[in-house]
Amino acid sequence: MEEWFRISGTDTLDTPALVVYPARVQYNLAQLKASIDDVSRLRPHVKTHKNQEAVRLTMEAGITKFKCATIAEAEMLGLAGAPDVLLAYQPIGPKADRFVQVIKHYPQTKFSCLIDTYEAAQHLNASAAASGLTVSVFLDLNVGMNRSGIAPAAALALYQQCTGLPNLNIVGLHAYDGHIRDEDLSLRTEHCNTAFALVEELAAQLRSLGAELIIVAGGSPTFPIHAARPAIECSPGTFIYWDSGYGNVCKEQPFVPAALVLSRIVSLPDATKICVDLGHKSIAAESPLDKRVTFLNAPQLQPISQSEEHLVLEAGPDHGYKVGDLLYGLPHHVCPTVALYERAITIQNQAPAEEWKTIARDRKINF
DSSP: OOOTTOOSOOTTOOSSEEEEOHHHHHHHHHHHHHTSSOGGGBOOBOTTTOSHHHHHHHHHTTOOEEEESSHHHHHHHHHTTOSEEEEOSOOOTHHHHHHHHHHHHOTTSEEEEEEOSHHHHHHHHHHHHHTTOOEEEEEEEOSSOOSSSBOHHHHHHHHHHHTTOTTEEEEEEEEOOTTOOOSSHHHHHHHHHHHHHHHHHHHHHHHHTTOOOEEEEOOSTTHHHHHTSTTOEEOOOGGGTOOHHHHHHOTTSOOOOOEEEEEEEEEOOSSSEEEESOOTTTSOOSSOGGGSEEETTOTTOEEEEEOSSOEEEEOOTTOOOOTTOEEEEEESSHHHHHTTOSEEEEEETTEEEEEEEOGGGSSOSOO
16 A cells, blocks of 8 residues: 655655645645534634645635734734634733734734733733724633633633723633643543633633623644534644644544655664754654654654754664665654744645745744
């Protein structure tokens, strides 16, 4: 059976290289839509791909809402004509002013962002007022991730404070539960439901005061759990390219790998080892050494060491590999891997086709 990842005409394709298979991207988008009752409840995160072409494929699939984490990603979505964008970050200092500039320059896009402190809300309100704008905001809730967000029990007071800021419009609640990654779906569901109960309690309090709220919840591991709730907007991101990290944890999800990193053997250090051109600068390196990449055409290779430009692998005696051999690497964590490449090369009909520029890996595009 033909291996889906094989590429012809790679002699002129330099490595390391990020390659994307658009047909598999479209398959993943179709699976995402089939996993929920209403496409309007989908708000996928663009941090995984960071390019306009994937945004356009997403919109062609009928998805109009997006989530992002940086000002550059927000502007990239504006450039692509995305109708509805949530910056899932609290803009502090100059970021608040930059965000307001993005809102002004892409009026066809409805932008919103997060807040979790009154001081940040006041600054954003002042920036919006100076430009004659009203900015839509979501209260960011800490449901166990413990990196940002306000405790749900304290959010009512923040809501009441922010209603007095005339250039902010509180439109909803945001709850990211990325700490919930149990391989057992029943256990993951239990933990997700426990965390989300705090959000539901707060939402009930706010609605009793007349608030109309959108709730945006979850990421990739808890997507199927939140998708089963009525009216909740869901924000998976990794689904579009997928990776071995979530592939191993979220076996119940139907997505397939759609992005790989190509690497070549550049040296043979000794009789049993090979060295490839896939260093820290070319594959996400925040995980342990044995959880960074799996080579689809050589899964038996074991990593020994890695530096900025090199990865040394144990291949065993009489391995038969030669300098120049091509390896197809599936990243363990594709999102930060993509950010290491200024472009992705698309593969169609087993051959290199186009380039997708990873424009939102930059800290700044125009604003």
